[in-house]
Amino acid sequence: MSPIGEFRSFFKTDPGLTHLNNAGLSPINIEAEAVVHYWVERYRREGMFCDAAYLEAVDNARKQLARFLDAEPGSIAFFQSTANAVSQIAFHLNLKPRQEVIMWDQEYGSHLYPWQEACKRAGADLTLVESDPMMATPIEKLLAKVSDRTRVIAISWIQFQSGAISDLKALAAFAESRGIWTVVDAFQGIGVLPFSFRGLGIDAVVGGSHKWMTSPVGVGYLCIKQERARQLIPHNVGAYTFGTCEDPTDLSCTPKQDALRFEAGSKQVLEIIALGASADLIQRCKVETIQKTALDLAQKLSDGLRALDYQITASNGERQMTPIVNFSPSEKSPLKTVDAIIESLVKNKTSYARRGPGVRVAPHAHNDIKDVENFLSLLKGR
Ligand SMILES: Cc1ncc(COP(=O)(O)O)c(C=O)c1O
Incomplete structure (x- = not known):
């Protein structure tokens, strides 16, 4: 074949x-479907007796997604949607009055609105850069708007309406030396175009399960450089921010140091395991x-x-x-x-x-x- x-x-x-x-x-692909059936059946038959096994399967899904994105497993946090993943960054990087966030004028709402709201709350400015004719998004045009007030550049790799693509390597090369945060919504590219988090050098990427990854709806994820993860306080806080459900409560415990600090509690296990299987399938093919x-x-x-x-x-x-x-x-x-x-x-x-x-x-x-x-x-x- x-x-x-x-x-x-x-x-x-x-x-x-x-x-x-x-x-x-x-x-969705049939391997994603099969793992959902498999785990539903195990939950029905085994209940608590499959507790350790399902946690291991989630861990494995994180590794599968990490391999696929060319990132460390500890760089990845699972959320319920892209909007949640963006919100974790936007509301917690401590934006200050008069600082600026730059985006394209054609971003999807789950990426745009968290930044708009975060800017409003902080008294920061949101600058939307006008796309070129035909909705093109040449990165030089956006970078020309950067000023000494720019704290974050948050753009989609591929725009959801037009398919316009932005050059992420040029973005990272420009922003890294200036200490500007780079946050990329890559939902419209990952799964159908090659992608390497390590190779690009951007600070954070968000995406999800149900488009090009051919997996069930229900997972958003954040992939973030570990030093950047440590600069953000967790938006949601619970047992898993610090350890696991097995740990005794301890008011002096400290959050995990990697991206897992952003996952507060129990997760949407079926969808996450399906996403891992889909990442594996696409990588194999x-x-x-x-x-x-x-x-x-x-x-x-x-x-x-x-x-x-x-x-x-x-x-x-x-x-x-x-x-x-x-x-x-x-x-x-x-x-x-x-x-x-x-x-x-x-x-x-x-x-x-x-x-x-x-x-x-x-x-x-x-x-x-x-x-x-x-x-x-x-x-x-x-
Ligand atoms: C660029 C982009 N980001 C994110 C999403 C989805 O956001 P959410 O997971 O918050 O529904 C979409 C599509 O629905 C999209 O096109």
Whole structure:
């Protein structure tokens, strides 16, 4: 079997559905499904007798995710959502009045709003840098706004509406020597594009389970340099901030020194173990192979849309750098309104998202060329 054939063999979706909203919610892979079934059954049959084993499985999931992100297991904290992971940083790095946080003007709410609120509470300024035409996000433009008041640069690696990509290496190189915090929401890239936390040198990355990682909804995570983790006081505090549920309570205990200090109590075990299994699967199938296939499909999709006279929000030029395609009708396109496009997609059970200037579709490597062809045939308006 070809490497991509192997990856596809882990997806078993209902016939008649076309999954093109992988930037929203991807179908999950069958290894993730299997570990959830396995642990549900063990909980039913064994109760307390599987206590140590499930904790070990969570530990293993942390190692699997760490391997996948190229980070230390102790750099990773699990949360329930990306918003929670961002909030841990935004509300606890002790922002001061007049300090500044810089972001793009097209960030997703779970990344934007915690920073907006943290700035409001601290009397700090939130600066939103205007994207280029076509919603492009060239990092030089953002870095040109940095001043001696800039405390944090918080941006998405890949923007959720447009698929615009920012150069994280250039960001880290600029910010590290100036002591500016770099916080990156990488939810729209991790799982489909290669990523190395160690290699990049950014301070912190947040992401989650249910898009390109093809895992169940319910996990947000923070991956943070250990020296930066120690600069943040934990937002949530409980037994696991200090030790485990086995430890006697002790009012003089001190928090853990690594990112595990941010996990206060019991966790969403099933979803975390599934995320670990998904990270392992994607690593085994090679993210570079997945990337190539997803980008090829996205390219065929955007070329096909152009040939039908739809307008592409080509943030990164005409060559797809990410699998996200945002398109709109034009005077010459067969379907003339966004509503007409959506009506056709809904009728034909093709998932999509209405985002920013138009409609967003985002093929993953579990899609195949037939999905793209079916989609394009719907856009012909016949
Ligand atoms: C860039 C980005 N970050 C985060 C999220 C999800 O945030 P949360 O886990 O808080 O729902 C999304 C999508 O829903 C997203 O596109």
